[in-house]
Amino acid sequence: MTTTPYWLGGKTELPIPGSRRQGEPDVTIIGAGVTGLSCALTLARVGMAVRVLDTRGVAAGASGRNGGFALRGGTPAYDEAVASLGREHAQGLWRLTETAFARMLELGGDAFRQVGSIRLAASDDELEAIEREYEALTADGFVVERVARLEPPLDGLYAGAIHHPGDAGFNPAVWMERLAAHVVGAGAEIVVGTVNPEALPDGTVVIAVDAHTSTLLPELADVVQPARGQMLATEPLPTDRYGIPHYARDGYDYWQQLPDGTLLVGGCRDHAFAAEATAGDDVTSTVQSGIEALIASLVDEMPTITHRWSGAWGETLDRLPLCGPVPGRGGVWVAGGYSGHGNVLGFACGELIGKALLGDVRRELRLFDPRRPTLTAGP
Ligand SMILES: Cc1cc2nc3c(=O)[nH]c(=O)nc-3n(C[C@H](O)[C@H](O)[C@H](O)COP(=O)(O)OP(=O)(O)OC[C@H]3O[C@@H](n4cnc5c(N)ncnc54)[C@H](O)[C@@H]3O)c2cc1C
Numbered sequence: 170m171t172t173t174p175y176w177l178g179g180k181t182e183l184p185i186p187g188s189r190r191q192g193e194p195d196v197t198i199i200g201a202g203v204t205g206l207s208c209a210l211t212l213a214r215v216g217m218a219v220r221v222l223d224t225r226g227v228a229a230g231a232s233g234r235n236g237g238f239a240l241r242g243g244t245p246a247y248d249e250a251v252a253s254l255g256r257e258h259a260q261g262l263w264r265l266t267e268t269a270f271a272r273m274l275e276l277g278g279d280a281f282r283q284v285g286s287i288r289l290a291a292s293d294d295e296l297e298a299i300e301r302e303y304e305a306l307t308a309d310g311f312v313v314e315r316v317a318r319l320e321p322p323l324d325g326l327y328a329g330a331i332h333h334p335g336d337a338g339f340n341p342a343v344w345m346e347r348l349a350a351h352v353v354g355a356g357a358e359i360v361v362g363t364v365n366p367e368a369l370p371d372g373t374v375v376i377a378v379d380a381h382t383s384t385l386l387p388e389l390a391d392v393v394q395p396a397r398g399q400m401l402a403t404e405p406l407p408t409d410r411y412g413i414p415h416y417a418r419d420g421y422d423y424w425q426q427l428p429d430g431t432l433l434v435g436g437c438r439d440h441a442f443a444a445e446a447t448a449g450d451d452v453t454s455t456v457q458s459g460i461e462a463l464i465a466s467l468v469d470e471m472p473t474i475t476h477r478w479s480g481a482w483g484e485t486l487d488r489l490p491l492c493g494p495v496p497g498r499g500g501v502w503v504a505g506g507y508s509g510h511g512n513v514l515g516f517a518c519g520e521l522i523g524k525a526l527l528g529d530v531r532r533e534l535r536l537f538d539p540r541r542p543t544l545t546a547g548p
Contacts, residue, residue: 172451174234174476175400177342178342196220199375200376201226204504206352207348207523209523216356218356227345227349233345234479237340237414238425241513243489244507253548262533262536266514266517272516281339282337282339282412284413285333285413286413289416289417312334314331377519379483379511379515382483382491389495392539394446395448399452400460401464404473406426421438437456482508490515492539504518
């Protein structure tokens with residue numbers, strides 16, 4: 170049994186592709202996850218000197234430890250985003266992630282399986298909620314489908330479902346390895362090093378550490394808080410039932426089956442909210458046994474569990490990230506706090522900061538303004 174993520178094959182990070190040392194960088198990026206590498210690629214491609222610093226290496230954080238779901242949008246469902254942000258901004262957010270995901274596909278190729286995702290309703294209330302999301306997406310021209318009939322055993326467990334055809338399952342290790350190769354190929358350097366809050370690098374700095382945001386920016390301790398997600402992998406199952414990523418209970422349960430039959434299942438954080446409010450990457454029996462019970466409900470015979478692991482992300486009160494200049498700190502930018510939904514949004518935010526540093530300030534940045542009032546008061 171190993172507690173390293175299934176994806177990383179027994180390691181805690183991916184090796185850094187050989188990058189040549191440069192002189193002093195134009196921009197230093199802290200964090201070699203999807204956000205930091207996306208920002209680095211945007212800048213390096215146009216000739217900026219970029220240094221990415223990470224305590225451990227590539228994909229050591231949530232980017233190498235997540236469930237492998239590439240979902241458009243943000244953590245709030247589309248109808249909730251319309252209610253809290255207004256229709257125009259919600260549309261802008263969804264389009265931003267659709268465009269970002271198209272670029273991820275170009276860069277990551279077959280690391281992604283664009284099979285869509287399935288949002289299941291575990292109760293009649295959740296069935297009404299997914300119907301509201303379906304109606305709101307359809308009204309605004311986004312593609313979404315009702316699932317006419319659930320197959321066993323889901324038909325006995327869930328009240329209904331919708332399918333988001335544009336979403337994907339992906340292999341985080343393959344994706345991050347390819348993204349890092351693009352970054353180095355564009356001329357950026359990636360180096361191992363821990364940045365201390367008292368000594369941020371000089372010059373322009375981008376902090377892209379999601380769950381660890383408040384370690385480097387203590388003034389944001391009440392704004393971005395760590396949350397842990399735990400996962401399990403099983404031996405390959407004999408039947409292929411869950412090739413499309415599935416999630417239920419507002420994302421508190423999620424699972425997907427890989428082409429070789431391996432089942433990956435995560436969630437149950439709501440079994441122990443207080444204990445899971447941490448950036449630690451160990452596992453607990455309370456949450457792991459919740460996930461095991463979920464697996465037992467999904468398969469005919471309990472398979473052998475081969476991996477148990479966890480990772481952490483940053484949560485905000487309004488469940489949208491911070492992406493922009495840090496108030497009161499000239500030259501320091503932050504992107505993080507994706508509230509568990511950073512695989513595509515993190516890539517998008519890394520690009521938004523990279524473009525802004527090149528003078529192309531996109532309007533979507535306003536949605537993620539680190540000074541917005543909903544970060545402290547809620548939506
Ligand atoms: C179990 C789990 C399931 C998830 N499921 C989904 C999902 O279904 N869909 C989705 O969209 N998102 C999901 N996420 C969230 C998503 O993985 C993250 O939001 C995203 O990967 C964040 O990327 P990042 O680059 O911002 O941060 P990270 O990938 O966390 O990278 C941050 C990096 O910063 C480095 N670092 C930290 N502090 C320092 C320091 N002081 N100095 C130098 N380096 C430092 C770390 O080593 C790390 O490599 C999940 C996350 C987890 C853990």
